[in-house]
Amino acid sequence: KAGVTQTPRYLIKTRGQQVTLSCSPISGHRSVSWYQQTPGQGLQFLFEYFSETQRNKGNFPGRFSGRQFSNSRSEMNVSTLELGDSALYLCASSKDRANTGELFFGEGSRLTVL
Amino acid sequence: AQKVTQAQTEISVVEKEDVTLDCVYETRDTTYYLFWYKQPPSGELVFLIRRNSFDEQNEISGRYSWNFQKSTSSFNFTITASQVVDSAVYFCALRGYSSASKIIFGSGTRLSIRP
Numbered sequence: 001k002a003g004v005t006q007t008p009r010y011l012i013k014t015r016g017q018q019v020t021l022s023c024s025p026i027s028g029h030r031s032v033s034w035y036q037q038t039p040g041q042g043l044q045f046l047f048e049y050f051s052e053t054q055r056n057k058g059n060f061p062g063r064f065s066g067r068q069f070s071n072s073r074s075e076m077n078v079s080t081l082e083l084g085d086s087a088l089y090l091c092a093s094s095k096d097r098a099n100t101g102e103l104f105f106g107e108g109s110r111l112t113v114l
Numbered sequence: 115a116q117k118v119t120q121a122q123t124e125i126s127v128v129e130k131e132d133v134t135l136d137c138v139y140e141t142r143d144t145t146y147y148l149f150w151y152k153q154p155p156s157g158e159l160v161f162l163i164r165r166n167s168f169d170e171q172n173e174i175s176g177r178y179s180w181n182f183q184k185s186t187s188s189f190n191f192t193i194t195a196s197q198v199v200d201s202a203v204y205f206c207a208l209r210g211y212s213s214a215s216k217i218i219f220g221s222g223t224r225l226s227i228r229p
Contacts, residue, residue, distance in 0.1 A: 043219035
């Protein structure tokens with residue numbers, strides 16, 4: 001079956017702009033989590049969505065937001081981009097809540113902020 | 115607080131050697147889950163194993179084996195007879211019962227297998 005699909009794979013933005021990243025989970029998976037990966041901070045949890053509701057949130061400023069649609073697809077948005085937002089943004093899906101089952105990750109969206 | 119420490123930043127071995135990746139965790143939860151993920155150059159993290167805190171049995175899957183020891187809060191990963199295709203970054207991760215869906219990842223160990 002198709003894996004987790006993230007779009008776009010690569011994008012370049014300038015400071016102050018905003019960006020929207022998309023994630024399509026594996027068919028039948030209802031939980032979607034987002035992670036930010038940087039060389040300095042490693043993998044950090046952003047948020048988790050389940051049944052269109054944000055269930056958990058990491059320690060990121062309000063510029064980072066997300067949502068989930070009725071078909072379980074998710075988007076995350078970063079407004080007023082800063083240089084430090086340059087990172088690989090990984091989306092992961094799981095059948096139920098991400099707390100017990102393994103996560104299936106996409107290949108990520110690599111964001112570069114100039 | 116929950117924390118995962120992977121002290122080995124990079125490991126390089128020659129093909130066919132055995133290699134062990136260390137993972138030490140901290141949590142106050144009595145119920146928790148430990149994971150290992152592999153990140154090849156393509157970027158996606160690939161799930162390798164999940165272990166819950168009540169199951170200390172070691173597990174073997176082909177050339178991979180895992181040693182979970184609650185007494186030392188360690189969950190080490192051994193690759194036997196390593197192959198070039200094993201080259202990747204490996205992450206150990208922890209999900210504590212009290213932290214709901216938030217998974218804490220270690221900083222990763224970059225494993226290079228030389229032919």
